[in-house]
Amino acid sequence: MSENIMEVKHLQTQFTRDNQKTVVLDHVSFHIKKGEVLGLVGESGCGKSVTSLSIMRLFKDTTGEITNGEIVYNGTNLLSISESDMRRIRGKEISMIFQEPMTSLNPVMKIGEQLMEAIRLHLGYSDQKAREQAVSMLTKVGIPRPSEIMGEYPHQLSGGMRQRIMIAMAMSCNPNLLIADEPTTALDVTIQAQILDVMKQLQAEEHMSMLLITHDLGVVAEMCNRVVVMYAGRVVEEASVYDLFDEPKHPYTKGLIGSVPKIGQKRARLDSVPGNVPTPNNMPKGCKFAPRCKDVMPVCWEKEPVITTVGKERFCRCWLYQGEGRDVHV
Amino acid sequence: MFMSKSLVVVDGIKKTFPIDSGLLSSKKSVKAVNHVSFEIKEGETFSLVGESGCGKSTTGRLVTRLLMPDEGKIWINGEEISKMKETKLREVRKQVQMVFQDPYASLNPRMKIRDVVAEPLLIHTKLSAQERDRIVAEMLEVVGLSSYHAEKFAHEFSGGQRQRIGIARALILKPKLIVADEPVSALDVSIQSQILNLLKDLQEEFHLTYLFISHDLSVVEHISDKIGVMYLGSLVESGPKETIFANPRHPYTKALLSSVPIPDPRAKRERIILQGDVPSPVNPPLGCLFHTRCPFAMDICKTTPPALREAADRDHFVACHL
Amino acid sequence: MEVVKEIGHNVVVPTEKKSRAREFWKKWKKQKTAFWAGFFILFLFVIALFGPWIAPYDPYEPNYDVTLQTPSIEHWAGTDEYGRDILSRIIVGTGISLGVSFSSVLVGAVVGTILGLISGYYGGWMDRLIMRWSDVMFAFPDLLLAIAIVAILGPGLTNVVVAVAVFSIPSFARLIRGNTLAAKEAVFVEAARSMGAKSSRIMFRHIFPETVSSMIVFFSMRIGTSILAASSLSFLGLGAAPESPDWGAMLSMGRDYLATSPHVVIIPGIAIFLTVLAFNLVGDGLRDILDPKTKN
Numbered sequence: 001m002s003e004n005i006m007e008v009k010h011l012q013t014q015f016t017r018d019n020q021k022t023v024v025l026d027h028v029s030f031h032i033k034k035g036e037v038l039g040l041v042g043e044s045g046c047g048k049s050v051t052s053l054s055i056m057r058l059f060k061d062t063t064g065e066i067t068n069g070e071i072v073y074n075g076t077n078l079l080s081i082s083e084s085d086m087r088r089i090r091g092k093e094i095s096m097i098f099q100e101p102m103t104s105l106n107p108v109m110k111i112g113e114q115l116m117e118a119i120r121l122h123l124g125y126s127d128q129k130a131r132e133q134a135v136s137m138l139t140k141v142g143i144p145r146p147s148e149i150m151g152e153y154p155h156q157l158s159g160g161m162r163q164r165i166m167i168a169m170a171m172s173c174n175p176n177l178l179i180a181d182e183p184t185t186a187l188d189v190t191i192q193a194q195i196l197d198v199m200k201q202l203q204a205e206e207h208m209s210m211l212l213i214t215h216d217l218g219v220v221a222e223m224c225n226r227v228v229v230m231y232a233g234r235v236v237e238e239a240s241v242y243d244l245f246d247e248p249k250h251p252y253t254k255g256l257i258g259s260v261p262k263i264g265q266k267r268a269r270l271d272s273v274p275g276n277v278p279t280p281n282n283m284p285k286g287c288k289f290a291p292r293c294k295d296v297m298p299v300c301w302e303k304e305p306v307i308t309t310v311g312k313e314r315f316c317r318c319w320l321y322q323g324e325g326r327d328v329h330v
Numbered sequence: 331m332f333m334s335k336s337l338v339v340v341d342g343i344k345k346t347f348p349i350d351s352g353l354l355s356s357k358k359s360v361k362a363v364n365h366v367s368f369e370i371k372e373g374e375t376f377s378l379v380g381e382s383g384c385g386k387s388t389t390g391r392l393v394t395r396l397l398m399p400d401e402g403k404i405w406i407n408g409e410e411i412s413k414m415k416e417t418k419l420r421e422v423r424k425q426v427q428m429v430f431q432d433p434y435a436s437l438n439p440r441m442k443i444r445d446v447v448a449e450p451l452l453i454h455t456k457l458s459a460q461e462r463d464r465i466v467a468e469m470l471e472v473v474g475l476s477s478y479h480a481e482k483f484a485h486e487f488s489g490g491q492r493q494r495i496g497i498a499r500a501l502i503l504k505p506k507l508i509v510a511d512e513p514v515s516a517l518d519v520s521i522q523s524q525i526l527n528l529l530k531d532l533q534e535e536f537h538l539t540y541l542f543i544s545h546d547l548s549v550v551e552h553i554s555d556k557i558g559v560m561y562l563g564s565l566v567e568s569g570p571k572e573t574i575f576a577n578p579r580h581p582y583t584k585a586l587l588s589s590v591p592i593p594d595p596r597a598k599r600e601r602i603i604l605q606g607d608v609p610s611p612v613n614p615p616l617g618c619l620f621h622t623r624c625p626f627a628m629d630i631c632k633t634t635p636p637a638l639r640e641a642a643d644r645d646h647f648v649a650c651h652l
Numbered sequence: 653m654e655v656v657k658e659i660g661h662n663v664v665v666p667t668e669k670k671s672r673a674r675e676f677w678k679k680w681k682k683q684k685t686a687f688w689a690g691f692f693i694l695f696l697f698v699i700a701l702f703g704p705w706i707a708p709y710d711p712y713e714p715n716y717d718v719t720l721q722t723p724s725i726e727h728w729a730g731t732d733e734y735g736r737d738i739l740s741r742i743i744v745g746t747g748i749s750l751g752v753s754f755s756s757v758l759v760g761a762v763v764g765t766i767l768g769l770i771s772g773y774y775g776g777w778m779d780r781l782i783m784r785w786s787d788v789m790f791a792f793p794d795l796l797l798a799i800a801i802v803a804i805l806g807p808g809l810t811n812v813v814v815a816v817a818v819f820s821i822p823s824f825a826r827l828i829r830g831n832t833l834a835a836k837e838a839v840f841v842e843a844a845r846s847m848g849a850k851s852s853r854i855m856f857r858h859i860f861p862e863t864v865s866s867m868i869v870f871f872s873m874r875i876g877t878s879i880l881a882a883s884s885l886s887f888l889g890l891g892a893a894p895e896s897p898d899w900g901a902m903l904s905m906g907r908d909y910l911a912t913s914p915h916v917v918i919i920p921g922i923a924i925f926l927t928v929l930a931f932n933l934v935g936d937g938l939r940d941i942l943d944p945k946t947k948n
Contacts, residue, residue: 028519041520144606158607174343188381190604191543193589197603215519218591241595259523261552261573269527270552273520276488394846423848435839442863450847499843 005177005209006032006055006208012068013054015046020213022128022280023291027309028069030228037210038204039224041217041256044276047233048213052179055211056096057086064124065080091121095170101162105154112150115169134241137168141198159193164198170203172228178203179215197222215281217260221245226313229253232278232288238315249316251293289321295320332641336405337507338370339530343402343412345385360611364563365402367638370556372506374627375533375540380585383611385604386543390509391510394414395424395542424454427500431512431588433492437484443470443495444480469498472535473528476502476646477509486547490521494528501532508611509541514549518528526553547590551575556645559583562619565638579641581624616650626652672914679941686937690928696927700747706800709737711744721914730915732906738916741897741922749927750899752809752891753878756816761871763817764824765863771825772832773855783829786834787821794819798881802890809898812891814880827862827870835862865942873935899924 011023025047032067040048053059056068057078071078073094078086080313090096098104106114115134119125125133131150137162141164154162163183170178180199184192203210212223220227220241227244229237229252236251248254258271275292284290290300299319308316340618343485343553344364363385370376378386387501391397404412411422412543430436437446447469448462457465467477471496484492493513500508501523510529514522526549532538536643544550550557551571558568580583592599604623609615615622621631629650681687699706700761709727715735723730729739771782789797835841843857850856885891886900894901899920906916 028558043520053621084449160607189547189610190381190590191607192591193601197601198590216591217519217593221593221595221597222591245593245595256520257593259520261523261526261548261592263548263551263587263590267552269530270522272527274524276490276521277518396842396846419877420848423846426846428843428846430843432839432840438840438844438858438861449844449849453847453849453853466769496843499847 003033004031007072008051008055008069008213009056009072009077010064010069011051011068013050013064013072015063016065017063020281023067023233024280025054025233026228027307028233029245030154030235030238032209032211033226034209035207036225037212037223039211039219039220039227040159040211040230041215041227041258042216042230042242043277045232045279046230048230049181050233051230052096052181052213055179056094058090058096059087091118091175092173093175094144094177094179095101095173095175097166097170097178097180099161099185101159101166101186102154104166105162107154109148109151109153111154111157111165115150115165115172118169128283131254133172134168137172138165140171140202141165141168143168158191159187160194163187163191163195167195167198167202169257171206171208174206175208176213179211179213182215183212184219185214185216185321191221199223206269217257229256232283233280234288234317235315236289236314239311243311243314249310249321250289251295251315251320252289255292255294287317335372335591336369337372337374338368338376338393338541339405340369340389340393340403341367341401341402341403343367343389345388345392345399350515358612360586361401361563361614363392366558366560366563366567367402368558368568370507370539370541372539373533373537374555375542375553376558377542377544377554378558378560379544379550380606381545381586383562383608384560385411385563386545386560388563389512390428390511390541390543391567394509395530396427396568398427415569420454424450424503425495425506427492427497427503427505427508429500429508429510430503432516433496434484434487434516436496437492439484441483443482446484446495447480447499449501450499451498454503457477461504462599463552465502465566466498468480469502472501472532484560486520489517490524492519493521493574497532501536503569504536507539507541509543512545513542515544515546522549529553529600535650547587559586562614564649565617565647566650567646567648568638569641569643573643577643577646579646579652580620580650581626581652582620585623585625615647618649654678675874676941679868681939683937683940684888686940689933692926692930693934696746696750696930699743702703703744703747706742707740709740711741712859712895716733720909720916722913722915727733729919730913732902732916733909738902738919741902742899742920744754745897745899745902745920746807748892749771749860749894749924752813752882753816756878756882757820757871757874758812758876760820761824764821765828765860767825768828768830768863769832769855769860770806771834772829773851773859779829782825786825788924789822792819793880795884796875798885799890802885807890809892809912811881812885816881819881820874820878822929823874824867824870827866831863831866831888831899832859835859838862866939869935869939869942872931872938876935879924879928879931913936 009029011028012023014021014023014306015084018286028051042048050117055071055075091101112134119133121128122262134150135146138149142162143149184195187195196219214220224241228235229250244253245257248257252260255271255273258265259273261270273292278284278288286302286304287300289297294299297319305319305322307315308321310316311319342365343363344365346361347360366389366432368376370424377422378389388397394398399412405427406422409422409631411419443462444466447466451457451462451465460506466480470479475491475494476508496557514525517525532555533540542553554571556569557571557574558565562581567574567583575581580586588599588602602625606623609622617633618636620632622632628651636649636651639646640646641648717735718735720733721727721731729742731737767782771779795931798815798820801818802811805811805814805853837915841854844854844858883900886898887904889904892901895904902920904915909916923948
């Protein structure tokens, strides 16, 4: 128990639109160990961002709703605590970084004010102390001239700088868990390298746990200890990063890894996963990946497979491996 | 590849955009493309690679003459088009088609796919409606869609399918050159590889020449024959793919290559992390444009811009004082 | 072809085909107020078309036995100072009001749209010319402008149409210009250019459809305004002939009897009020459905 900072169990989330309920997450279970970087990988629409919003209970409107499951953080189920308790946890114990830093920064507030606001709120520091903490955070994330930047507005900074600010803000209250949702997707590759470098360094220094959500397998390979692969609102595979890349089990993971061109590797053709991701209103009945799977069997069309153990700390949701190991959870 | 003729020759093109910066400040301008030259041989894939704002898309739009260059010359299939009149340009445009980055925005949402794909035929040919429909159906099959898709609207398709439609439209006149501006960067990886494979197959089948614009080095390595690396509107290095990836000479190319995350947790390498951001193209640095971030900058770099010179290997050009 | 075989592409059945008309109807039914206002307008159109056959009395024939009667069983809306049945006059007047306002807005919309497209698409001196001219037109109060035009051309319904159309043109031109500027930046417009499409094709095939929905919205709102303007002109004696059953003219004729027989004025007033209101409500409803800016 104590080695996991978070355990997500059987999470089910649905959206309601025009009186139509759509289940976007179903049976999502995984855990984050203390001090590790867990990657949550998948393509657009697979539910990885909804997972992070569910953890933070951050649905902007009433259309999103968690209908089942538990999110246990340090022994407490986040789904059963009050909104005001949740607010205390958000930002202080669990912080989040989003893909587009501009939308998460207030455009009419100075960088310094925004940073200090969170610090004062969560740590109860005085103005002076909050300012010191803010400047030291900016220095940590590699921002030149931190005290000058404190007085500037978000639009005066470049995308990479803004993402550094976001990281500084997320880290300013020494959170136990950092959720980073596609933190470098909007950035250029040389800037991405800078940001990943900063994140890696801070994570190691603070021994912080991190949930890194990304579609980029390169980023996963570089940053993560363990990986959870999602497809169509389900977890399809969970493995250590080495196992995942050395020997992917789920046909989707295999396809995904094979379809990424790799520098220095000469291939005339890339593997590709045929077809398209099913839309939530158009889900196949059995395994959600069956229509695109090259190893599809009759049973796949009929029944959805459960997640099973397929090795040491490895899980996979696929009929190919059913019966091989113990069913872990439905 | 030897001795095949050049389909595209670009010689020293420049494009500057004026920017309005309020009432009182003086008129400023951005040098989006600055003295860029390259050649693309028939049947070849030439990729322009670089980070956002490096001028690669503008270069693509200059080659298709969606923009007119301020200076320099562009030959397509032997015809000089840099100052050509719109009416005459229409003939050239039959040979040059574009595939756009955003498959959602590049297809008119109010038109049926049949009309979207047939539009070039309508513009350039006098074929009857039946003949057009037949060619459209054929083209949809070629790009991996079905003829019944013709009756649908763009919003009924996924991103990958839309990009196939965009490719069908670009191919329908049997052009020689396709300018593809980030054609896969809006797509998921599993879909991206479908489209990359399709582009390769089509190149073989129709003997196409590609000008491929991308920020993604792994994609570029996969698809290209030759590569041009751009930084702040200038070409800093160009050459055959193998040379660029195995033996990059320009420090920027080196840093760019080392920045790409490799999808292999066991990959070991030395990463060059560049300091700072790309300077604003409104106020580009003097001398070599890269000297503000270059780990090897010398005194001469701060004053004199280096020219693009042939390096030791054949066809390999580098703009660096080193 | 080999390319095809490999791509198992037909796995995703695209979402069921919804005809746009049906989708529009679904949304329209949800706009309760606008829905009923639209119903009312439809009803007005029926009256406008069949007015002369529906009207219980001849709207022009005086009957001095029954002058200025208040509403009764025989004359539901009473009679005017010549003993003409007011209801019959309102019914026949519907055709005049709707006809005048529709044709004037239509002329304004067609001319304004063309000007707006040219202005937005070509930019440069043409844009400046058209927009400065619009500014000048906007500087005049609408009604004053209309009065001036009718004063020059002479009274009569045709000239009212011209006058109201002229002051509608700049508003349409502005609206369409704005939409054109936005649509011009669309990637599919750039795609059409890269294919070698001519300007006329780009303007009418690609840009114009993008402007249609906001034009329809504005059109329906503008009808209300133009009914008011046409009625005002008639009221001032510059529009329909005084004896005609035009609503504005009826108001004008009845104002002498305001104290003694107010229904002579009130009833055409209500007709104008309800019609203008209905068009504005329909316009609001259409905007909620069609305007891309209010879409969520």
